[in-house]
Amino acid sequence: MDDFGVxxxxxxxxxxxxxxRQAPIDRASRETVGDFTHPSPRIxxxxxxxxxxxxxxxxxxxxxxxxxxxxxxxGPSGCGKSTFLRCLNRMNDTIEGCRVTGEIRLDGQDIHDxxxxxxxxxxxxxxxxxxxxxxxxxxxxxxxxxPRIHGMANTRAELDEFVExxxxxxxxxxxxxxxxxxxxxGLSGGQQQRLCIARTIAVNPEVILMDExxxxxxxxxxxxxxxxxxxxxxxxxxxxxxxSMQQAARVSxxxxxxxxxxxxxxxxxxxxxxxxxxxxxxDYITGRFG
Amino acid sequence: MxxxxxxxxxxxxxxxxTHLQQMxxxxxxxxxxxxxxxxxxxxxxxxxxxRDVIExxxxxxxxxxxxxxxxxxxxxxxQPMGGDLRALMTVAKSVTDLERVGDQTRRVAVLVERLxxxxxxxxxxxxxxxxxxxxxxxxxxxxxxxxxxxxxDLGKAVEVIRDDQRLEGEFQSALRRLTTFVLEDSRTIxxxxxxxxxxxxxxxxxxxxxxxxxxxxxxxxxxxxxxxDLATIADEVLGPSPPPA
Numbered sequence: 001m002d003d004f005g006v007x008x009x010x011x012x013x014x015x016x017x018x019x020x021r022q023a024p025i026d027r028a029s030r031e032t033v034g035d036f037t038h039p040s041p042r043i044x045x046x047x048x049x050x051x052x053x054x055x056x057x058x059x060x061x062x063x064x065x066x067x068x069x070x071x072x073x074x075g076p077s078g079c080g081k082s083t084f085l086r087c088l089n090r091m092n093d094t095i096e097g098c099r100v101t102g103e104i105r106l107d108g109q110d111i112h113d114x115x116x117x118x119x120x121x122x123x124x125x126x127x128x129x130x131x132x133x134x135x136x137x138x139x140x141x142x143x144x145x146x147p148r149i150h151g152m153a154n155t156r157a158e159l160d161e162f163v164e165x166x167x168x169x170x171x172x173x174x175x176x177x178x179x180x181x182x183x184x185x186g187l188s189g190g191q192q193q194r195l196c197i198a199r200t201i202a203v204n205p206e207v208i209l210m211d212e213x214x215x216x217x218x219x220x221x222x223x224x225x226x227x228x229x230x231x232x233x234x235x236x237x238x239x240x241x242x243x244s245m246q247q248a249a250r251v252s253x254x255x256x257x258x259x260x261x262x263x264x265x266x267x268x269x270x271x272x273x274x275x276x277x278x279x280x281x282x283d284y285i286t287g288r289f290g
Numbered sequence: 291m292x293x294x295x296x297x298x299x300x301x302x303x304x305x306x307x308t309h310l311q312q313m314x315x316x317x318x319x320x321x322x323x324x325x326x327x328x329x330x331x332x333x334x335x336x337x338x339x340x341r342d343v344i345e346x347x348x349x350x351x352x353x354x355x356x357x358x359x360x361x362x363x364x365x366x367x368x369q370p371m372g373g374d375l376r377a378l379m380t381v382a383k384s385v386t387d388l389e390r391v392g393d394q395t396r397r398v399a400v401l402v403e404r405l406x407x408x409x410x411x412x413x414x415x416x417x418x419x420x421x422x423x424x425x426x427x428x429x430x431x432x433x434x435x436x437x438x439x440x441x442x443d444l445g446k447a448v449e450v451i452r453d454d455q456r457l458e459g460e461f462q463s464a465l466r467r468l469t470t471f472v473l474e475d476s477r478t479i480x481x482x483x484x485x486x487x488x489x490x491x492x493x494x495x496x497x498x499x500x501x502x503x504x505x506x507x508x509x510x511x512x513x514x515x516x517x518x519d520l521a522t523i524a525d526e527v528l529g530p531s532p533p534p535a
Contacts, residue, residue, distance in 0.1 A: 246369055273371045275512030285371040287298050 034267040038066030048102035072248035075258035089125035126200035132192035134184035146203035170198035190221025210240040318436040337407035343399035350392035380509040387498040394491040413481035420464035424492040431499035450503035457496040
């Protein structure tokens with residue numbers, strides 16, 4: 001009986017991409033593979049570098065966030081994906097010793113322009129964090145706070161409308177409409193996260209940044225947020241940082257892989273997870289990366 | 291941090307993938323063994339040996355089920371991505387083709403049983419002349435497709451796809467020869483039909499080998515080459531051929 005080298009251990013665990021003719025990308029290359037642009041961008045980041053003191057956390061990264069797209073940012077811890085996300089609404093300004101160079105534009109406007117006030121910027125580019133962080137106020141006040149301080153609602157009726165619409169878009173309205181006066185902190189983890197999303201969208205953002213929004217949630221709450229992300233795409237652009245590759249594969253249309261501060265590869269999510277071009281991307285998504 | 295690691299962080303996954311590949315190769319070896327037994331039965335005009343081949347197809351089917359089970363289990367457990375995902379798809383598809391090779395081999399064995407199991411009316415050996423040539427080609431294709439699968443050998447995979455066209459051509463020629471033969475002596479028509487079915491089974495085995503070669507190309511490059519012409523495949527996979535001198 002033929003045995004075709006049975007017993008030759010490890011043939012199937014070798015890197016198959018290595019033998020392909022179309023594998024011209026050197027593992028050592030740090031040039032971004034794939035098209036980092038988007039045909040209708042909301043945010044365009046070009047040659048962005050971020051330094052924490054002497055240490056460079058982001059190296060010459062260029063990337064577009066497109067209209068009505070979900071783009072996932074993946075990579076091992078410390079790769080710079082969260083740092084990059086925080087550049088997009090100047091959250092890094094709050095960190096001492098942090099310096100950002102390069103150009104980031106929101107709808108063509110330079111976000112580092114002297115005339116740019118960060119408060120409206122952070123309304124336009126909202127953020128949802130890993131741990132749900134509702135204000136210690138009522139559910140209603142959590143959502144109403146933004147429209148009120150931004151002067152978006154003049155009457156109570158208008159404010160009510162903002163609150164209801166935001167909670168509806170966040171998929172939370174049916175669950176809380178009869179207890180809007182109860183504290184937001186009394187909700188379950190998943191509900192709190194959806195409340196934070198409602199709070200973010202209450203101020204009519206264009207882009208929503210999500211930094212591991214489901215890592216503190218159980219699978220059911222996670223599924224609800226993922227479903228919500230898909231619905232939100234109709235109105236907003238979403239950039240999500242996630243440690244879960246399955247989540248990135250499920251929710252995003254494009255995926256960006258970061259590695260030690262470099263943007264290694266950007267591409268269509270289907271391509272990234274079935275046939276990545278850079279060996280480092282392949283190593284990471286297949287769990288070969290030490 | 292330049293450490294091109296080839297194994298998974300989860301070492302157990304490495305072991306599972308290696309085991310899976312070995313099971314496919316084992317199944318391939320078993321199937322080739324079956325074809326050779328069927329041909330030997332034909333040579334020896336032995337319906338008993340043919341029945342043995344038919345009986346042993348069970349082993350091929352059992353491996354098919356076991357490998358499919360393992361693929362489903364690994365998909366659920368490891369949620370593979372990238373090359374791992376393509377490897378599992380390649381395995382799942384290859385075993386389907388190998389199982390069908392098993393069925394075609396069974397067809398050849400049934401032919402032997404019919405030709406020699408019913409007493410004195412043995413066929414004219416001329417009718418079966420082409421069977422061996424086609425069988426050699428088909429087994430060669432299958433073996434090389436499994437070698438390509440074993441070694442991620444793109445060159446070999448393209449060769450299999452190319453040589454399957456040769457088998458195809460031989461099959462057509464054999465059909466023409468049989469037609470001529472039966473025109474000379476129409477009493478052989480019953481045996482001729484059996485011979486055609488046998489040749490057809492061998493031609494199909496070549497087709498399955500070609501499919502497996504295509505999966506290997508998908509595994510290595512991510513390119514689905516089914517329904518793509520040979521020149522394009524060769525060009526894409528091996529690089530453009532040098533201009534004729």
